[in-house]
Amino acid sequence: MIGDRFRVEGRVAVVTGAGRGIGAASAVALAEAGADVALSARTESQLDEVAERIGKLGRRAVALPADLSDPDAAAALAERAVAALGRLDIVVNNVGGALPRAFLDTEPAHLENAFQFNVGNAHALTRAAVPHLLAAGGGAVVNVSSVMGRVAGRGYLAYGSAKAALAHYTRLAAFDLAPRIRVNAIAVGSVATSALDIVMSDDGLRAQMEAATPLHRIGDPEDVAAAVVYLASPAAAYVTGSVLRVDGGTDAPNLDLGLPDLEGPR
Template sequence: MILDRFQVPGKVAVVTGSGRGIGAAAAVALAEAGADVVISSRTESDLAKVAAQVTERGRTAHVVPADLSDPVAAAALAAAAVDTFGRLDIVVNNVGGTYPRPLRETTPEFLEEAFRFNVSTAHALTTAAVPAMLEAGGGAVVNISSNMGRMAGRGFAAYGTAKAALAHYTRLAAVDLAPKIRVNAVAVGSTATSALDIVVSNPEIKERMESATPLRRIGEPEDIAAAILYLASPAGAYVTGKVLEVDGGLQTPNLELGLPDV
């Protein structure tokens, strides 16, 4: 059965930024497919809700409240998986993000912070996970990039640069870790997470974004979770070093910030 290839029974996954949004949906999807999960974000109450959903699906969630903007804290999740479940097979580097800011207000420090939060944390967890994945016979890493890593929009110099770096990091890491560990990414388009609360709660802005999106809607976290499951499971066994665009068909940004000419 082809659907069997989307199952990950007995596997163990780490999902960062998994208190809500894409990370939460990914953790639940992996649990539905048979994995136990280590979930981590800042807010323990959010994680408790996700853990309950994992339990409802017959799997176990190990909750690790942490500030994952610190690469050391991100790396520690690999050991948490091994200590709790005895193995590690899947890593989803979901934590990240950076607020838009005009270019002339984007200081070198702000740019470096964006890089650390979006790229250094992913690198720290990935490298920490490698020994456990090799001991388990192989593994899969899925990085969450963005369509702003390949498109140009005003105000996104820090965020777009960091996500573009994460996308190319994915390609480079895939070569270094082949053939036993696959590394892929999802380039996410506008998705209904807390980061877009202001947008999706404004009917006029939401309609404008949907009209500018070929599929005429904003994405749902489950849209991204489905792609993550594909890349993390045997269904994606012949895929590595790739960036899967899940963005409703966007070729240009669907929301302009209205920043004036300099």
């Protein structure tokens, strides 16, 4: 049955940013597909709630709180996951982000921090995970990138640059780690997570964003979680180095931040 290829029975995944939103949905979806899951984020109480949901599915889950802005803490997750759950087969690099800023308000340090948080820490965990993935017979890495790594819009210089770098990191890492480890990414569009709380609570902003999205809706975390399961499972056994769009068809920013043109001598 083709549906069996989407199962990840007996495998262990580590998911970062797993306390809420896309990370939590991905962790639960992987458990529903048969995996045991190591969960990491800063807030232990959120991780405990997700772990409880996974436990009710009959799978094992362990909460591994960490400050994932620290590359050493990110790297340590691989060993912690194996110590808790016995092996490691799947890595989901979900944690990331950067605040929007106007061009002249974006310091070089903002770019450096965005790159480290979105790319450097993903690399730290992936690099540490490689020996464990190989010991388990191979594995899959899924990186969560963004539509802003592909399209241009004002205010997203640091975030978009970092997510574009993560997308190309995915392609390069896929070559480095083939054939035994597959590396893919998801370019996520506007999804109803805490990052969009302002939009979701404002009918006007939400209507603007929905109208500017070809599918005329904002995504659910489960939309992304389904793609995570696919890329992590044998269903994607012949897929590596790919960036899968889960963005409602977006080809331009669907929310105008209202940043004006620069003023200068005329």
